[in-house]
Amino acid sequence: xxxxxxxxxxxxxxxxxxxxxxxxxxxxxxxxxxxxxxxxxxxxxxxxxxxxxxxxxxxxxxxxxxxxxxxxxxxxxxxxxxxxxxxxxxxxxxxxxxxxxxxxxxxxxxxxxxxxxxxxxxxxxxxxxxxxxxxxxxxxxxxxxxxxxxxxxxxxxxxxxxxxxxxxxxxxxxxxxxxxxxxxxxxxxxxxxxxxxxxxxxxxxxxxxxxxxxxxxxxxxxxxxxxxxxxxxxxxxxxxxxxxxxxxxxxxxxxxxxxxxxxxxxxxxxxxxxxxxxxxxxxxxxxxxxxxxxxxxxxxxxxxxxxxxxxxxxxxxxxxxxxxx
Ligand code: PBG
Numbered sequence: 001x002x003x004x005x006x007x008x009x010x011x012x013x014x015x016x017x018x019x020x021x022x023x024x025x026x027x028x029x030x031x032x033x034x035x036x037x038x039x040x041x042x043x044x045x046x047x048x049x050x051x052x053x054x055x056x057x058x059x060x061x062x063x064x065x066x067x068x069x070x071x072x073x074x075x076x077x078x079x080x081x082x083x084x085x086x087x088x089x090x091x092x093x094x095x096x097x098x099x100x101x102x103x104x105x106x107x108x109x110x111x112x113x114x115x116x117x118x119x120x121x122x123x124x125x126x127x128x129x130x131x132x133x134x135x136x137x138x139x140x141x142x143x144x145x146x147x148x149x150x151x152x153x154x155x156x157x158x159x160x161x162x163x164x165x166x167x168x169x170x171x172x173x174x175x176x177x178x179x180x181x182x183x184x185x186x187x188x189x190x191x192x193x194x195x196x197x198x199x200x201x202x203x204x205x206x207x208x209x210x211x212x213x214x215x216x217x218x219x220x221x222x223x224x225x226x227x228x229x230x231x232x233x234x235x236x237x238x239x240x241x242x243x244x245x246x247x248x249x250x251x252x253x254x255x256x257x258x259x260x261x262x263x264x265x266x267x268x269x270x271x272x273x274x275x276x277x278x279x280x281x282x283x284x285x286x287x288x289x290x291x292x293x294x295x296x297x298x299x300x301x302x303x304x305x306x307x308x309x310x311x312x313x314x315x316x317x318x319x320x321x322x323x324x325x
């Protein structure tokens with residue numbers, strides 16, 4: 001290996017054209033998925049205070065937003081529903097004409113196969129206690145929750161979801177959903193598994209947006225413990241064995257090491273969820289003039305791609321796509 005002064009790494013950094021030609025990582029609108037919120041029973045969209053630029057949508061404003069995202073070249077949307085009524089079991093999550101099912105149909109009608117319409121699959125927005133599954137006492141009971149997830153998956157696939165994305169972190173959820181989909185003729189519906197999802201404090205703004213905060217306790221008995229990386233690889237391995245088509249790591253920026261390990265180990269289609277708290281803290285700093293929003297956003301998203309994400313679920317999607325086109 002030749003050393004300095006023969007070798008000078010600055011040579012390839014000197015001009016924008018050189019830097020562009022030798023960039024190792026790309027970032028395009030088609031790498032991005034936008035999370036969107038649909039609320040039942042409102043006739044005007046409602047701003048989400050903790051997430052500037054985002055709204056709880058009506059069906060009408062949702063389809064308009066999705067059309068705009070599609071025209072910017074964004075890969076797709078992931079839809080979260082906020083029902084007017086919640087119950088103990090979260091039964092609103094699997095109603096044929098539930099809020100998410102209506103949203104999925106409207107989006108597919110509007111967009112056809114132009115853009116991906118992904119359905120987040122969980123119960124926390126639908127249960128009156130705000131946990132991601134069926135309770136036994138004050139614990140989330142794993143196995144009965146799987147039956148509920150299977151019903152949700154079928155109702156979402158039937159409503160036209162291009163992909164279902166289970167986010168509840170129950171053991172066996174991917175297998176249960178795959179089994180149900182295959183039995184009912186949805187063997188072509190892919191599963192994007194929230195494979196490595198941590199019990200993170202960065203979900204705070206989302207819980208306001210989706211009205212899904214737990215009424216008591218926290219999610220630490222089902223979501224992963226932040227210190228653990230080997231465990232994340234076991235989660236990913238099990239999800240692959242159960243039939244996951246895409247693996248997702250969540251959050252993104254504080255867990256880039258996990259993302260990188262998952263991509264390297266399994267070489268699977270891999271996504272990362274750049275979560276609400278990651279978004280809000282960047283926007284808050286930008287609003288104070290402490291960060292340049294555009295530069296910081298594009299750097300953060302590029303770093304998630306560099307760590308191994310094929311797809312990034314991000315609240316920055318719309319603005320970033322605008323900057324990238
Ligand atoms: C629901 C779900 C959550 C997020 C996505 N799906 C919240 C949670 O687990 O508490 C968080 C997304 C974000 O913060 O952007 N299971």
